[in-house]
Amino acid sequence: MRETLSLLLYLVRLRVRTRLEFRASLVIAWVAQAFGYAGVFTQIWLILTRFENIGGWTWPQMALLLGFHTLGYALGACFTLVQLRRMEEIVLGGEFDTLLVRPLNPWAYLVFSGFNIEYGGHIALGAGLIAWALPQLPIVWTPATLALFVGGLISAALITASMITIIGACAMVLGRARYLFGIYFDFWELSRYPASIFAVPFQIALLSVIPLGYMAYVPVSVLLGRPVPYLASAAELAALAAGPLSVVVAAAFWRFCLHRYQGGGG
Amino acid sequence: MSAFLALIRAAFRRESEHHSRNVFRILGSLVEILARISIWQAAFGAHPALYGITLSQMITYSLIGGTILSSWDATMIVRDVGATIRTGAIGSSLLRPVGYPLMLLADQLGVRLFDWLLVSLPVIVIMGLIYGIEPPASLGHAMFFLGHVVVSLAILMLTGILIGLFSFWVFDAHSLEWFMRGLLAVLSGGLVPIWFFPKGLAEVAHALPFSWITYQPMAVYLGERDLAASALSLAAGCGWTAALGACVAFVWSRACGQVVVQGG
Numbered sequence: 001m002r003e004t005l006s007l008l009l010y011l012v013r014l015r016v017r018t019r020l021e022f023r024a025s026l027v028i029a030w031v032a033q034a035f036g037y038a039g040v041f042t043q044i045w046l047i048l049t050r051f052e053n054i055g056g057w058t059w060p061q062m063a064l065l066l067g068f069h070t071l072g073y074a075l076g077a078c079f080t081l082v083q084l085r086r087m088e089e090i091v092l093g094g095e096f097d098t099l100l101v102r103p104l105n106p107w108a109y110l111v112f113s114g115f116n117i118e119y120g121g122h123i124a125l126g127a128g129l130i131a132w133a134l135p136q137l138p139i140v141w142t143p144a145t146l147a148l149f150v151g152g153l154i155s156a157a158l159i160t161a162s163m164i165t166i167i168g169a170c171a172m173v174l175g176r177a178r179y180l181f182g183i184y185f186d187f188w189e190l191s192r193y194p195a196s197i198f199a200v201p202f203q204i205a206l207l208s209v210i211p212l213g214y215m216a217y218v219p220v221s222v223l224l225g226r227p228v229p230y231l232a233s234a235a236e237l238a239a240l241a242a243g244p245l246s247v248v249v250a251a252a253f254w255r256f257c258l259h260r261y262q263g264g265g266g
Numbered sequence: 267m268s269a270f271l272a273l274i275r276a277a278f279r280r281e282s283e284h285h286s287r288n289v290f291r292i293l294g295s296l297v298e299i300l301a302r303i304s305i306w307q308a309a310f311g312a313h314p315a316l317y318g319i320t321l322s323q324m325i326t327y328s329l330i331g332g333t334i335l336s337s338w339d340a341t342m343i344v345r346d347v348g349a350t351i352r353t354g355a356i357g358s359s360l361l362r363p364v365g366y367p368l369m370l371l372a373d374q375l376g377v378r379l380f381d382w383l384l385v386s387l388p389v390i391v392i393m394g395l396i397y398g399i400e401p402p403a404s405l406g407h408a409m410f411f412l413g414h415v416v417v418s419l420a421i422l423m424l425t426g427i428l429i430g431l432f433s434f435w436v437f438d439a440h441s442l443e444w445f446m447r448g449l450l451a452v453l454s455g456g457l458v459p460i461w462f463f464p465k466g467l468a469e470v471a472h473a474l475p476f477s478w479i480t481y482q483p484m485a486v487y488l489g490e491r492d493l494a495a496s497a498l499s500l501a502a503g504c505g506w507t508a509a510l511g512a513c514v515a516f517v518w519s520r521a522c523g524q525v526v527v528q529g530g
Contacts, residue, residue, distance in 0.1 A: 025438050032441035032448075039448030043457045047309055050317065050462045055308035179287035186294035190301050197308035202300065 007104065008112040015115045026118065034121030041066055041129075055197035060136040061224055067129030069192045069216035072156025074122035080161045083114035084168030088178040091171045097263055107165070107254055139223055148236055152219030155243030159215050162243075162250035169250075169257040191215050196229055203229055214242035269364045270372050277376025288384060295333060295389045302328035302457060303397055319461065326400040327459060327484050329393055333386035335418055335480040337450040340426045341443045343374055347430030348439020356525060367427050367518050374423050403489025410496040414483035417503035421478050424510035425450075431514065434521040455481025461490070475506035 019026060044066065048059040057065070090096045090110075099106040139145060167184055171177040187205075191212035195203050206213030207230060219239040221228045228235040282288070306324040314321055347370065350356045359366050390399065402408035429446050433439040450456065452467075453476040460471045460481045471477050482503060486496045 025441075028436075028438060028441045029444075032444035035448040036444035036451075037448070039451035042452050046452075046458045046462060046464075046467075047305065049464065051309040053309075054305060176284075176287075179284070179290050182287075183290045183294045183297070186297040190297060193301065193305065194308075197304045198300070199304070 004104065004108075008108060011109070011113040012115045015113060016117055019117050026120075029118050030121035030124070032121070033118070034125045037070060037122065037125055041125075055194050056226075057194050060133045061220075063129045064133035064137060064224070065194065065216050065220045066192055067126045067131075067133060068153065068156065068220050069126075070122050071126030071130065072153050072215050073160050073188070074119040074126060075153065075157035076160025077122075077164065078116045078119045079111050080164040080168075082116045082118075083110045084164050085178065085181055087168040087171035088176055091261075092175060094263075096172070096261070106258075137224065145223060148219060148222060148239065151240045152223075155219070155240055156215040158243030159211055159246045162246035163210075163212070165250040166253050169254045172257040172261040187212055191217065193217075194221075207231065211242050211246055214239055218242070270368060273364065273369060273372035274376040274379070277373045278380045279376075281377055281380040282384070291381075291385050292388055295385055296392065299329060299332050299389060299393050302332050303393070305457075317462070319459075322398060322400055323488050324459075325397050326488065328457075329390055329397070329399055330487065331456060331480045331484050333389050334382055334415065335456075335483055337422055337454045337456055337476075337479050340374070340422045340450075341446050343370060343423070343426030344430040344433070344439050344443040344446055346370070346373075347427070348433045348442070351433050351439070360522070360525065365518070367431070367514050370427050370430070371423055374426070375419075378419060378423075400488065402487050404493075406493045407486055407489055407491075407496060410493070410500055411483055411487040413500045414478070414486050414496075414503060417500065417507055418479050418483050420507040421475050421503065421510060424507065424514055425476070425479075428510060428514050428517060431517045431521050434524045450476055450479065453477065454479040455484070459484065461485075475503075475510065478503040478506060 044054075044062060045059060047054060048062060052058065054062065087096075090099075096106065099109055102109060163184060164181075167177060167180045170180055187210050190198065190202065191206060195206045195213045195217045198206070203213075206217070218228055218231065218235050222236045222239060231238050303325050306321060306328060310316055310321045310324070350359060356366070359369065362369065364372070393399075402411055426446065429442050430439065432442055436442065452458075453471050453474055455471065455477055456479070460468050460477055463471060471481070478499075482499050485491050486499060491499060
């Protein structure tokens with residue numbers, strides 16, 4: 001176990017050192033991605049400057065929601081997105097077969113050897129929005145709220161990693177699965193808004209089978225003392241439990257697909 | 267011209283091959299439009315109209331602006347150009363009987379036409395039946411809107427190609443793609459029409475060609491411009507198209523000098 005962990009950390013170090021060889025390119029990528037997201041967030045800010053609120057959410061509240069969402073996503077995606085979005089090519093090109101004969105779990109190898117430090121822009125933007133919004137919101141900081149804040153972010157990262165793992169695993173069974181990331185990101189974009197503004201079926205979906213509502217909406221609502229539909233007083237516990245639960249589901253699904261994998265390339 | 271049309275047809279056919287992917291594209295587009303409509307419903311609250319704009323107009327804006335006039339996927343051109351340069355495929359592209367920017371344009375037109383017919387149209391029909399959609403303000407406005415749609419497509423494609431061609435110098439198409447996304451998200455009026463912008467930002471948006479991608483066509487469609495102003499807007503859009511076309515031709519002529527083919 002100890003040897004495996006040190007090997008995984010070594011893979012991460014190798015990847016980081018490789019990426020740091022092109023520092024200017026890395027910094028430009030951070031700035032560019034933050035700029036892209038800032039463009040989207042500016043649209044939401046523009047609506048709020050005119051209409052004052054969206055479904056009762058003011059700009060500082062929305063800024064906290066967006067910051068939490070972006071930061072949680074970045075923490076999960078840096079371990080998974082770029083690596084597992086390639087699963088289709090990895091499977092169809094036969095590369096996955098070579099991973100299976102290595103003395104290391106293929107998921108762990110893919111995730112750690114591809115650790116992506118290009119999320120610096122996301123992290124700076126997310127943390128910046130949170131830092132700007134928090135002093136303007138009447139949140140009473142207690143050990144419980146602090147635990148919810150930190151635990152909620154970790155849970156958001158775990159949900160992101162789990163969902164991406166589930167979609168990536170589909171390639172082992174379906175072969176072509178990259179297009180599924182498109183529908184994931186469509187729902188992911190929904191989850192950056194308060195779920196309460198959507199029609200009931202979408203609210204239920206975001207709080208159950210597609211648990212992206214727990215990435216930011218549920219924990220931030222609890223922090224702000226806003227009611228969460230269908231969850232009521234269980235919202236706090238649900239926000240913290242959603243991440244670990246999704247990891248269990250994703251791990252089971254990965255194993256399920258791996259058992260049915262019959263080789264896709266040659 | 268026949269090669270150009272053949273490339274459009276090839277791209278159209280290629281897109282139609284992926285049946286399950288297309289079903290998910292329709293589903294994804296439905297989700298995206300639902301988000302846009304929900305945002306405006308929540309923003310308007312109980313008010314049927316605010317700042318001289320009705321909720322019904324904003325639903326129509328979301329429906330057409332988020333499908334036919336959407337700018338998000340156009341950033342894929344930048345990604346394609348980047349991949350062509352990174353893999354060295356640009357060498358073989360230069361040998362073909364159609365210029366590379368024209369090939370890109372034809373390829374993207376094929377994709378876009380397919381998207382309009384088999385993704386956007388079903389989504390507009392489905393969401394229109396659920397939420398309602400306003401017709402064009404008049405027959406004249408409808409005609410000018412069609413003209414604006416052509417201009418919108420041309421400006422979007424040319425902007426994508428122009429930014430993509432900068433990959434010849436910066437070699438990092440991924441970053442260019444994100445810059446383009448951020449720029450177009452706001453300045454095209456994709457989600458928020460420019461009439462809701464603060465004065466300073468609105469002036470900047472009006473002075474740039476990106477507002478012809480979504481905002482100007484929709485302003486014409488909804489009758490926010492009279493017919494004379496619509497004609498003027500169309501003429502200005504054509505001017506921007508010509509200017510961007512000239513920029514693409516100039517940048518491409520310079521980019522060709524950057525290509526060094528080693529081996530074969």
